[in-house]
Amino acid sequence: MAATLLPTLSPPVSRAAAAFLLLRRAPAKAFSSLRPPPTPRRFLVSASSPYPATPPTALRPLSTVASSCTAARAAPARRDLLMLGIETSCDDTAAAVVRGDGEILSQVVSSQADLLARYGGVAPKMAEEAHALVIDQVVQKALDDAKLSGSDLSAVAVTVGPGLSLCLRIGVHKARQVAKSFALPIVGVHHMEAHALVSRLVNKDLDFPFLALLISGGHNLLVLAHSLGQYVQLGTTIDDAIGEAYDKSARWLGLDMRKGGGPALEELALDGDPNAVNFRVPMRQHKDCNFSYAGLKTQVRLAIESKNLCTDDIPISSASEEDRQSRANIAASFQRVAVLHLEEKCQRAVEWALKMEPSIKYFVVSGGVASNKYVRTRLNQVAENNGLELVSPPPSLCTDNGVMIAWTGIEHFVAGRFEDPPAADEPDDMQYELRPRWPLGEEYSEGRSVARSLKTARVHPSLTSMIQGSLQK
Ligand code: KG4
Ligand code: ZN
Numbered sequence: 001m002a003a004t005l006l007p008t009l010s011p012p013v014s015r016a017a018a019a020f021l022l023l024r025r026a027p028a029k030a031f032s033s034l035r036p037p038p039t040p041r042r043f044l045v046s047a048s049s050p051y052p053a054t055p056p057t058a059l060r061p062l063s064t065v066a067s068s069c070t071a072a073r074a075a076p077a078r079r080d081l082l083m084l085g086i087e088t089s090c091d092d093t094a095a096a097v098v099r100g101d102g103e104i105l106s107q108v109v110s111s112q113a114d115l116l117a118r119y120g121g122v123a124p125k126m127a128e129e130a131h132a133l134v135i136d137q138v139v140q141k142a143l144d145d146a147k148l149s150g151s152d153l154s155a156v157a158v159t160v161g162p163g164l165s166l167c168l169r170i171g172v173h174k175a176r177q178v179a180k181s182f183a184l185p186i187v188g189v190h191h192m193e194a195h196a197l198v199s200r201l202v203n204k205d206l207d208f209p210f211l212a213l214l215i216s217g218g219h220n221l222l223v224l225a226h227s228l229g230q231y232v233q234l235g236t237t238i239d240d241a242i243g244e245a246y247d248k249s250a251r252w253l254g255l256d257m258r259k260g261g262g263p264a265l266e267e268l269a270l271d272g273d274p275n276a277v278n279f280r281v282p283m284r285q286h287k288d289c290n291f292s293y294a295g296l297k298t299q300v301r302l303a304i305e306s307k308n309l310c311t312d313d314i315p316i317s318s319a320s321e322e323d324r325q326s327r328a329n330i331a332a333s334f335q336r337v338a339v340l341h342l343e344e345k346c347q348r349a350v351e352w353a354l355k356m357e358p359s360i361k362y363f364v365v366s367g368g369v370a371s372n373k374y375v376r377t378r379l380n381q382v383a384e385n386n387g388l389e390l391v392s393p394p395p396s397l398c399t400d401n402g403v404m405i406a407w408t409g410i411e412h413f414v415a416g417r418f419e420d421p422p423a424a425d426e427p428d429d430m431q432y433e434l435r436p437r438w439p440l441g442e443e444y445s446e447g448r449s450v451a452r453s454l455k456t457a458r459v460h461p462s463l464t465s466m467i468q469g470s471l472q473k
Contacts, residue, residue, distance in 0.1 A: 014416030017185075078414055081154045082146075084178065085406025086139060088131045088171030089163025089191045090217065091115070091122045095142035096402030097153075100410055102201045106145035107396070107403050110134045117257035121247070122217075128166035135174045142402060150182040155418060157409020160188040161435025162218075168434045176432070180422040187409040187418045191400075192219055192440045193231070195366045197411055198404035199391045206364070206391055209357040213346055213379065214440075216367035216400075217243035220291045222349040223441055224356060225364075228411055231441030232356070234349045235289025242338055243369045245293035249300045249334050253327045254311035254319070265331050266372050268316070272325070272332030277303050279337040281344065288445070289349045296338060303330050339378050346379060350386045352444075363388040371395030 081100030087093075093110040112122075112130045119126060143149060158175035161168060179186045196212040208228065214221040220242055222235035247261030255264035279299045282292045304311055307326050316327060346363075353360055363383040369375060370392050383390040397403055412418065422430075 014414060016416040017413050017418065078410075081410055081413065082148065082152055083187075083406040083409045083413065084139070084142065084150075084153050084156045084175075085189075085402040085404070085409055086135075086156065086158045086171045086175050087191070087194075087400055087402050087405045088135065088167050088174075089159045089161070090167060090400060091127050091130075092400040093131045093134050093138050093170075094400055094402040094405075095139045096406050097142055097146035097148060098201070098403055098406035098410060100154075100414070102204065102407065104201075104403050105148070106142045107401060108138050108141045108145065109399075109401055110138050113258050113260060116260075120251055120257075122164070124164045124166045127164065128170060131167055131170040135170055139174055139178065150178055150184075153178075153182060153184055155179075155185040155187060155409060155413050157187040157189050157405050157413075159191045159194070159405055160433075161190065161438035163191055163436060165434050165436045168436065169432070172432050172434065176422050176426070176430070177428070180424065180426055183421045185413070185418040185421055187412050188435075189405050189408045189412075190435075190438055190440060191405075192216075192221060192367075194404040194408040195398075196223065196225060196364055197228075197408045198393050198397050198401075199362075199364045199366055200411070201403070201407045202393045202397065203362075203391045206362050209353075209360055210362040210364055210391075211350060211353040211360055211388070212364040212366065213342065213349070213370075214367045215242050215342070215365070215369035215375070217241060217247065219367065220293070221440060222289045222345065224353045224360075224444070226357070228415060229417070232444045233439065233441040234352055234444050235291060235345055236443075237291040237293065239292050239294035240297060242291070242293055242342065243367070245297050245300075245334075245338055246369065248297050249331070252301055252304055252311055253331060254309075254315045256315070256317070262369060262372060265335065266374065268328050269332040269335045269374070270328075272328030272330070274332040274336035276329035277333035279303075279333055281337055282341050284344070287348070289345050289352065291341060291345060293338065293341075296334065296341070300330060300334050303333075335374055339375055342375065343378055343382055346382050347386075350382065350388065354386070361389060362391050365390060365392045366398055368399040371398040 077100070079099060079101035082105070083098050083100070085096050085098060087095070091112040093112075094108065096107040097105040099105060112127060115126055115130060116122065156175045156179045158171050159168060160172060175186060178184065192214050195214045195216065199212075200206045209224060209226050212221075212223045212225055214223065218241050220237035221233060224232040224234055226232060243262060246265050250261030250265040251257060253265070253268070255261065255268060257264065279296060282295055283290065307330075309323060309326055311327070314323070316324060319327065350363065363379070363386075365376065365379050376390070376392050379392075380390045392398065
């Protein structure tokens with residue numbers, strides 16, 4: 001099939017995507033273009049309710065076939081696309097509806113913060129139960145808030161990896177249910193790619209190529225985004241991610257984990273002396289762009305022990321003034337060094353990236369930890385020092401959310417990368433192919449040819465063969 005994009009579209013939607021939309025086009029819905037973006041709704045999940053267990057019986061990989069329908073009539077514009085995004089890869093159940101032009105019509109997040117506080121981290125089985133408990137409500141609320149029904153949607157995007165299999169499955173199951181009910185195409189989304197690409201919703205001038213630092217609870221990635229679906233990984237963590245270090249340090253310091261370890265530590269650090277404890281900056285001798293936070297975590301633990309702070313027994317709210325100050329000093333010193341480690345590796349990554357792609361103008365910083373003000377300020381300085389513009393989404397789009405999934409779904413959908421709707425007789429207990437471990441792009445090491453890195457860069461999303469097909473057209 002020819003690669004021609006339908007001429008009436010602006011910006012263009014691929015022929016396959018346009019064909020799909022034409023076949024099932026719903027009556028156009030009028031939206032006010034000045035509608036303010038909705039504030040995300042967060043509500044807590046109770047862990048006590050029973051979990052509906054539906055053991056899968058069959059394994060069927062996600063199909064990689066795009067629609068081959070031919071569009072004969074005038075095709076819909078990209079702005080008319082309505083994408084539902086569903087995210088359940090870790091501890092937040094999130095859904096959102098985003099329009100093709102980037103307008104956020106709804107955004108709902110159900111947090112498992114109380115579970116995190118109780119169990120000290122994400123317990124996969126508990127998290128799965130919590131997702132299962134609220135997923136229907138969260139998706140329904142996203143549709144209701146957008147004043148839409150499933151039949152108004154153009155497609156459904158869902159995180160298929162990386163993440164916890166048990167949790168991913170809940171989101172994928174729900175996405176397929178919705179897609180089956182309304183005969184909607186599905187886009188399988190890479191969670192970390194979504195953290196990066198949501199910055200293109202925030203800043204419409206942000207074109208490829210760009211450099212991105214993606215910092216979350218489980219990932220610490222430096223990526224050169226060459227084009228949609230083509231990424232070169234300049235650096236990753238060799239052990240823990242920075243978010244994990246924030247979370248553990250916050251816990252050891254006796255902070256209130258219900259607001260999240262990162263935000264709690266950031267708040268306490270404001271009252272501390274960042275030079276009070278002389279933590280070592282990790283991996284200075286390694287002239288690469290990789291990270292390590294396990295050693296810094298241990299340093300924090302040792303600092304707490306050496307000061308004889310009884311953080312296990314005495315929460316910060318009951319600590320004496322002197323004790324609180326010591327904890328604040330440790331928090332501030334940890335944060336200074338944790339972020340200095342980011343700064344040093346980002347500086348090197350900028351140099352590498354500019355050698356590979358001298359036209360880079362933007363440095364994207366996203367993922368949960370990017371909502372931290374100190375992180376943003378310091379990395380803005382790195383960007384400015386190198387003549388780049390920092391793009392960091394607002395905090396509600398940095399932490400896990402459905403908008404980033406819907407938006408990434410839109411980006412791939414308009415490029416013709418999606419899966420046909422599930423068959424009407426698809427059993428409800430179908431088991432799907434998930435990607436709990438899914439690297440974002442090919443690893444790069446200095447000295448290796450850029451061309452080779454880009455040629456072998458892993459192409460996203462799960463629809464690899466289809467993408468290759470559409471690239472060849
Ligand atoms: O991207 P995200 O919401 O979920 C994952 O994909 O992991 O990131 C969650 C991580 C957690 O470790 C959380 O403590 C951290 O982001 N985080 C922060 C802040 N807000 C969230 N870390 C430091 N400062 C913050 N303000
Ligand atoms: Zn995330």
